[in-house]
Each structure stands twice: as structure tokens, then as C-alpha cells.
Amino acid sequence: MSYLIAALVAAVLWSPEAFGKTVTGLFKSEVAREQNGQFITKFMYQGDHGLLVCRLDNSPLAVEKESRLLLYQDMDEGLDNLSCSERLARAQLTISLSQEEHNQTIPRQSSPTAWQALYADRYTCQDGMEIPSHADLSFTVLLFNTDSAGNPLEHFSAEEAGLHSFYFLLLLAYFVASCIYIQPLHQALRKGGPMHTVLKVLSTALALQGGSALCNYIHLARYSRDGVGFPLMGSLAEFWDMVSQVSMLYMLLSLCMGWTLSRGRKTQSRPLQWDSSPASRAVAVGGVVTQGVLLLWEQYSDSETEHHSYHAQRSLAGILLIALRVILALLLASVLYQIISTERSTLKRDFYLTFAKGCFLWFLCHPVLVLISVVFNEYQKEKVVTIGVILCQAISMVILYQLFLSRSLYWEVSSLSSVSLPLTMSRANQRGRY
Missing domain, CATH: 2.60.120 (Jelly Rolls)
Known part of the structure; x- marks a missing residue:
């Protein structure tokens, strides 16, 4: 992962600048x-x-x-x-x-x-x-x-008009939400627990999305005055978004592959850890590397693309990226269907169904919005995709947060995680605490 992130940094920061206004x-x-x-x-x-x-x-x-x-x-x-x-x-x-x-x-x-x-x-x-x-x-x-x-x-071209205001409102929403939920979330992370790693990855991905929105806002605020902005901030916004994307992909694939590979096993001597299954880790790393390569390719595929994290895909790299997300969604759908169809516990079945909603929203929002954008005018397509994907992925994160933090599901399901849920952080000598 560290090598991939380093490659993303180099490619984004030293990529050719787009034509400004x-x-x-x-x-x-x-x-x-x-x-x-x-x-x-x-x-x-x-x-x-x-x-x-x-x-x-x-x-x-x-x-x-x-x-x-x-x-x-x-x-x-x-x-x-x-x-x-x-x-x-x-x-x-x-x-x-x-x-x-x-x-x-x-x-x-x-x-x-x-x-x-x-x-x-x-x-x-x-x-x-x-x-x-x-x-x-x-x-x-x-x-x-x-x-x-x-x-x-x-200075804004017609297809960019309104994005500055959108990022301002998005940052305002992030600020209000952080003021309300930062303390409960901090307490949950301090307590640890079986889903501690999942919550850390979710929090990191959300923080990276917020950082991307802040960089975009700073870039566009300056851009509105001089038509140039801070190109470095625009590049950083795309970089933070790419790191957030690969982090979430690694987590979701690890979860689903861990669940699949753990089924049918006897009770483990200790709970499944983040890296305890080489097969699940290989699948997750493979998906992350593929997406990372396509994201980098997309950055170079259109020299006229402005600093937006999402685009109404016209390049080959963009089309392949959408195809990858659809394939991953189908893979997760197959995995979760096998689990849900054989699961007898209503509680755990509800847990898996809610998790599936969050996953599908994360993976399919971009392909669906690109498809929907076809009916809009040319100058509206970019804004529809950009704003829609950011909002849908934020909603997906909220769904996953509620799932792993809710008392009705998280605490009861995590008590069974030693045989069914991956990415747990508890140890054999700590198991009595949960």
C-alpha cells in the first residue's frame, strides 16, 4: 500500500497542468x-x-x-x-x-x-x-x-459554475457533523473492539474526503478571482480522493473476502485479523492496485480535464475504471448473496444486508450517475457526476458508520465475530471483554 500511495503522490503532483481560464x-x-x-x-x-x-x-x-x-x-x-x-x-x-x-x-x-x-x-x-x-x-x-x-x-466556465458553492456547503456540513459526532466517535475508537480497524479505515477515508473538499474549495476560491487558482491544491484534492478510494476498496474487499473464506471453518483459536488470510489479502491488494493504476491512467488520459475528482468518462481509462467498479459490485453481490441465503440468524442477516447497501452505493454510484448524465446537457454532465458521487459516497460512509456503531447490531454481531467477521482487533486474552 505504501508503494502505491507514493506512486499516486508522484503522478498527481507532477502531472501536466490543465488549461486554466x-x-x-x-x-x-x-x-x-x-x-x-x-x-x-x-x-x-x-x-x-x-x-x-x-x-x-x-x-x-x-x-x-x-x-x-x-x-x-x-x-x-x-x-x-x-x-x-x-x-x-x-x-x-x-x-x-x-x-x-x-x-x-x-x-x-x-x-x-x-x-x-x-x-x-x-x-x-x-x-x-x-x-x-x-x-x-x-x-x-x-x-x-x-x-x-x-x-x-x-472566470468559471459554464460546466464549472456552482461547484465553488457546492464545496462550501459540503465543508459546512462536514464541520457541523464533526462538531456533533467527533466525541462519540473518538470514545468508540479509544475503547477498541472487534471492529476497531474498520472504524479507523472509515474515519481515515472520511477525513481524506474532507481534505479533498477543502483543497478543492481553496483552489476554486482563488480561481474565482484570478482564473488560475492554486493548481497544487487541485492536484492535492485529486490525490486525497484517490487515497480515500483505494482505502475504502481495500477495506470492503478484505471484509467480504474474509467473510467468504472464513465460512465453513471451525472455531478459530483467535479471531480473524486484518492480515491473517493471505488469499483475502491478495484479492484486496489486487483490486486496489488495479484501481490505482486506472486512476493514474485517467489523470493522464485527458490533458484538458480540470481539477475534478470525478468525470463524465470519455477516455478508455475512465471506461475501464467504471467497468472495474461494476465487476467489483457484482463480485460483492455474489459473495453477500451466498452468505445471506444460508444465514439463519435474523440479526446477522440484517447486518449483512445493511452492509451490502453501503457497498453497492459506494461502488455503483459513479457508473449509474455517468449513465444518468447522458440525458443532461453537455455543461451539466460534469457537475451531475461530481456532486452526485461525492454525496452518494458520503451517504455510504454514514450507513457503514451506523452499522458498525449501532448498539442493536454492532455489539451483538461483534460478539460472534471470532468465527464470522474479519478485521477484528481483539486477542485471545481480551476476548472476555466483549
Whole structure:
């Protein structure tokens, strides 16, 4: 696990940065020729008075190169089949870069629409013309939607609008819940007990989810002011979320595999421990490593993805990640069905059923929400998946907390855990306490 976490840290913190809504860089004639127009950024405008501001450090050089910024509305793959000159001619708006600063108002959008900005100059479509060894043009591009007062001051693209407020409300809910439940939970952890390790993993995963929400809020709070934010905070948010995901997966798989492998055994000399079953540990580690690799692959699969922990999956890595979660849910369903169908104790059957609800909600919320998001507009899909998965997984954690802490189930079931429940921490000389 430590090696996997170290790999996640390195991959997330040193991954290529996404395109921000304040974009700085260099206009390069060579790149513009290779790509039939150098891609600069993409932004989804909505409503009236959308604005694009382009600032140059060397406007005389831009005039000499006949530099221009081309804006395309809903640019599709059909442009790839056009010649260079035809492709540039299809631009809805053309900004001739002849001054240090250009302000371009975007036409009114009846519905949120994606616009892409490309750079071109006199050398872009002239393959036979040698490109002089001029210095590249330094630029800064700012993109704005209108705020609540109708002024073009909002850096958020239409698909991101509202996420800042969501993370604020989520942090507020975490704070209120921690104030109410932190003391009872601390007391339960201090007492120990058969499910002590489970509660520790749940608490750690929940704390990591809270840390991810805090990092996202800090990043978006700064982003709302300058369009750049704290990219490191966005990367940390994704990292904490990935660690939380693999921790929960390891715990849930260990629990289910431990239950399965322990059935039919005679009473053990001591309760099943976290690492007492090599087979269950191998299954859990295999699932964790597979998910970790797919999460890392997903980070690199789409260079335009913003710092969100969940995405309406379009990449191969994202599709495989969803397939893995569905497969794991089916595996757990099979395991729990075998246990529940042969279990005679009503109390333990209720315990397993409640546990199954928490597991299925955790694993299936992402695939189901991605499927549901198909019926929403393009700018709504990302928010539906992101907000829905965070809320569903938080509810799943609450269900598992209630299950393992409730007096009606936890204490009575844990008293039988020496033969049926894994991940227990009691020892033979402590068994008389429970």
C-alpha cells in the first residue's frame, strides 16, 4: 500500500497542468503550422456579455507576423478534414493582434456553448515559406462569463459554475457533523473492539474526503478571482480522493473476502485479523492496485480535464475504471448473496444486508450517475457526476458508520465475530471483554 500511495503522490503532483481560464504562454508559428492553428484554450460561455481579453508583450512583432486569434463555436472533428485555409476561414470571430490588449465581446448565447481559441499568423498555411527566427510571442488570455450582476467578471466556465458553492456547503456540513459526532466517535475508537480497524479505515477515508473538499474549495476560491487558482491544491484534492478510494476498496474487499473464506471453518483459536488470510489479502491488494493504476491512467488520459475528482468518462481509462467498479459490485453481490441465503440468524442477516447497501452505493454510484448524465446537457454532465458521487459516497460512509456503531447490531454481531467477521482487533486474552 505504501508503494502505491507514493506512486499516486508522484503522478498527481507532477502531472501536466490543465488549461486554466487565465492562460499564459507563447504563440508559436511552428506549432500553428503543424496543427493548422495553435490550440490555446477552450471555454464555455453562457448568457450575455461574455468577454475574451488578449494581452501581448510585443505588439510590433505581432503586426509583422500578421498574428490573429481565431474563435470557433462548437468546433467539431469536421474541421480536421478541411484544408488549412478553409479551416481558418471557418472561424466565427477573428481578432487581429495589433495592439497590446484586445477585448472581444462574445455574442449572446441562448444556451451554454463551448468556444475554442486558436492562434494563426501569415506562416500558418504557407508550407513553402520559411519561418524567420523571430522570438515567440508571449501572451495572456483571460476568459469571463457574466456574474450575478451581469458584469463579465466570472472566470468559471459554464460546466464549472456552482461547484465553488457546492464545496462550501459540503465543508459546512462536514464541520457541523464533526462538531456533533467527533466525541462519540473518538470514545468508540479509544475503547477498541472487534471492529476497531474498520472504524479507523472509515474515519481515515472520511477525513481524506474532507481534505479533498477543502483543497478543492481553496483552489476554486482563488480561481474565482484570478482564473488560475492554486493548481497544487487541485492536484492535492485529486490525490486525497484517490487515497480515500483505494482505502475504502481495500477495506470492503478484505471484509467480504474474509467473510467468504472464513465460512465453513471451525472455531478459530483467535479471531480473524486484518492480515491473517493471505488469499483475502491478495484479492484486496489486487483490486486496489488495479484501481490505482486506472486512476493514474485517467489523470493522464485527458490533458484538458480540470481539477475534478470525478468525470463524465470519455477516455478508455475512465471506461475501464467504471467497468472495474461494476465487476467489483457484482463480485460483492455474489459473495453477500451466498452468505445471506444460508444465514439463519435474523440479526446477522440484517447486518449483512445493511452492509451490502453501503457497498453497492459506494461502488455503483459513479457508473449509474455517468449513465444518468447522458440525458443532461453537455455543461451539466460534469457537475451531475461530481456532486452526485461525492454525496452518494458520503451517504455510504454514514450507513457503514451506523452499522458498525449501532448498539442493536454492532455489539451483538461483534460478539460472534471470532468465527464470522474479519478485521477484528481483539486477542485471545481480551476476548472476555466483549
